[in-house]
Amino acid sequence: MKAITHARYGNTDTLTFDDIATPAPGDDQVVVAVDAAGLDMGVWHRMSGLPYLARTDSGLRRPRGSVLGSDFAGRVTAVGPAVVGVAIGDEVFGTADGTFAEHAITTPDRIAPRPRTLSAAEAASLPTSAVAALQALRDVAGVTANDRVLVIGASGGVGSYAVQIANALGAHVTGVASTPKLGHVRDLGAHDVIDYTRHDIDSTGETWDVVLDGGGNRPVRLLRRVLDEHGTLVFYGGEQGGRWTGGTGRWLRGLLLSPFVSQHLRVLASTVSRDALLDVTRLIDAGHIEGPVDRTFPLPDVPAAIDALRAGRIRGKAVIVP
Template sequence: MKAIVHDVYGPPDVMRLEEIDRPEPGPGEVLVRVRAAGVDPGVWHLMAGMPYAIRAAGFGLRAPKDRVRGLDVAGEVAAVGPGVTRFRTGDEVYGNAEGSFAEYARAKEGRLAPKPANLSFEEAAAVPVSGCTALKAVRDGGPLGAGRSVLVLGASGGVGSFAVQLAKNLGAHVTGVCSAGKADLVRSLGADEAVDYARADPTDGSRRHDLVLDAAGNRSLTALRRSLTADGTLVIIGGEGGGRWIGGNDRQLRAMLLSPFLRQRLRALAATVHHRDLLILTELIEAGSLRPAVDRTYPLAEVPDAVRHLREGRARGKLVVGVA
């Protein structure tokens, strides 16, 4: 089968299209014939091996243990391993897989769900990692509803575009922060306000919010807390920038250490995909209450270009790789 592989850490150019053996599903695993795969920041971190803590976490100190990148997947079940009960050959599924930048990928049964009937494979591939992360972020923020205020930093990105919609569906007043060129997208997703971060500082303390979701990853804890109400909740999603060793995750660590001593709640969130969360997202999508914002679809051979596009911050929503 064809797959995007890399044998060393580095920039997008280390990835190349190659013919490799098709994987076989093990116990509790599903083999997916990939029709589309999503591109998210986790792909870059694993490709670059940055920050170094990623390598120490078991992904390979000197070289990547797994040669094929890609997490988000949408496709058809090609085979099932022993013990799989939810799926059978031919089912259309979406979720999280090991190495989805390939014609076939293995996935744990608990990280897949039936594909939303009203989405294409390309649209479905944009949902799992970002959608599940946004869902957990909004849930961690406590009860939302009319009269509650939510600030989404990075509102035009993958996680942010879902978070805007989820918070608005719960009745909150949503302010999305993005660049001027993406304000129309953020408003179309339901945001009551779209703030251009180049013209105004949304964390200057002039307005306070019950929930702040930071999916942009570069503001200080002091600034983020300044935009919270006295008993508000901050959820930090991932982390960019920072040093080579732990990168932007230092803010998450400091937030968790500081939170027990404050009225404000400071939360750190890592991206995880689970069957039950995918089912919640599917219900919302099929009801017309949630939609993925897909910027562009790249062919498999152009994965390096897709990763570059993402890192340059030009994406409006999600980038997708069409495979089959």
Template sequence: MKAIVQDTYGPPAVLRLEETDRPVPGRGEVLIRVHAAGVDQGVWHLMAGMPYAVRAVFGLRAPKTRVRGMDVAGRVESVGPDVTRFRPGDEVYGSCNGSFAEYACAKEDALAPKPRNLGFAEAAAVPVSACTALKALRDSGRVQPGQKVLVLGASGGVGTFAVQLAKAFGAHVTGVCSAAKADLVRSIGADEVLDYGQTDPTDGTRRYDVILDIAGNRPVSRLRRALTARGTLVIVGGEGGGRWIGGNQRQLGALLLSPFVGHRLSTLASTEHHNELEVLTELIEAGSVTPVVDRTYPLAEVPDAIRYLREGHVRGKIVIRL
């Protein structure tokens, strides 16, 4: 089968299209014929091995898993022992290791039936980013109807889902993005859109019950100025912080500070599970949530897709079509 592989950490140039063996599903695994695969920042971190803390888990000198890609949508080709929820021919979506390939193996628990009203490309945009947004708002943020929610990074992969989910939970949503993406964020349901080039949403003139900071770099002290007295800050990813632990430095600081202040300061280490995917499927099929796909690329152009992602111009998600 054709797959995008890497044997060393580095820039997108380390990725190449190669013929490799088709994976064999193990116990509790499903073999998927991949129709589409999503691209997100997590793919870049694993490709680059940055921050260096990533390498402690995924391979010190080289990636343990050669094939990149996490989001996946496709049809079940075969199932391994003990799989009970799927059979060959089922249309599924979810996450796995190695979705930038014609075939990929995924754990049964990381998959759900594909929403009936989505094509494979749209479905592949959902799992990692939407599960992250769902857990950040529902579990960490505990968003309630009528609360004011601020989404920093509202036009990206996680952000576009976060805006829609917060609205589905009954919140008043303010999205922060560039002026060029304001219409998009408004079109997916934001009650108010702030251009970060013109307005500082953390200057203390506005207060929010929940702030979701996606891949930002603002100091925690500054974010707290925009919270209500008992407000909640949820940090998802982040930039800066150095080459060793990256944005985790800010997350660690927030966790250490949280017990000593009135605000609840929370971080997120998201994994995808069929329970969350099923919640998302219900919302998608009801029309409350719709994936935003910026553009699609063929499998051979995964390096170009990742370069475009890192340029910071993406609206929603990028998808690889097979």
């Protein structure tokens, strides 16, 4: 089968459009034919091996898996003898090992039936990003109706879902993004927007009950300044934090400070499970969220897709179609 592989950490020039063996399922595994594969910033981290801290998960000297990509929508083509509840032909979405390929291996606890109303590309844009947004807002911050929520990174993959889900929870949403993407953030349902290229988040003197921090690398003191006295700050991302730890130094400072202040400073570590995928599907079925797919790329163009994401040229999500 065709696949995008990498044998060492580096830039997109380390990627190869390859012919490799189609995987066969182990006892408790499922093989899926990939109809579409979602791209998110985690793919860049696994490709580059940066920050180095992330290599504890992906392999210290060289990448553990040779095929990139984790999110997908597709069809089950083979199941191991111990698998129950999943059958050949099922249309599913979720995460798998190496989805920038025609087939990928997964397990039943990482997949769920594909939402009926979505295209394969829209469904593939959901797993990592929508689940992260839902878990940040609902499980970590406990957002309820009328909360005022600030989403920093609102035009990105996670942020585009966060704006929609915060809206569905009844919150008043302010999205932070760059000038060309403000319209996209408004279209997703943000009540207010802040153009961070012109004013920073503290320019209006407002405070928010919940701040999701997923873009830029703002100091903890600035984030706390825009947070209500008893509000919750959720760190979930940020890309300019250096080669060793990325932005996680700020996260650690926040966690250490949290017990000593009235505000709640939290870190998101999201997990894509079958239950989380079913929760997202319920939001889709209720008409609360849709897949904000900006562009699709054919499989050989994965390097161009990753470069576009990294350069900030994607609004919402990019999806790979094998």
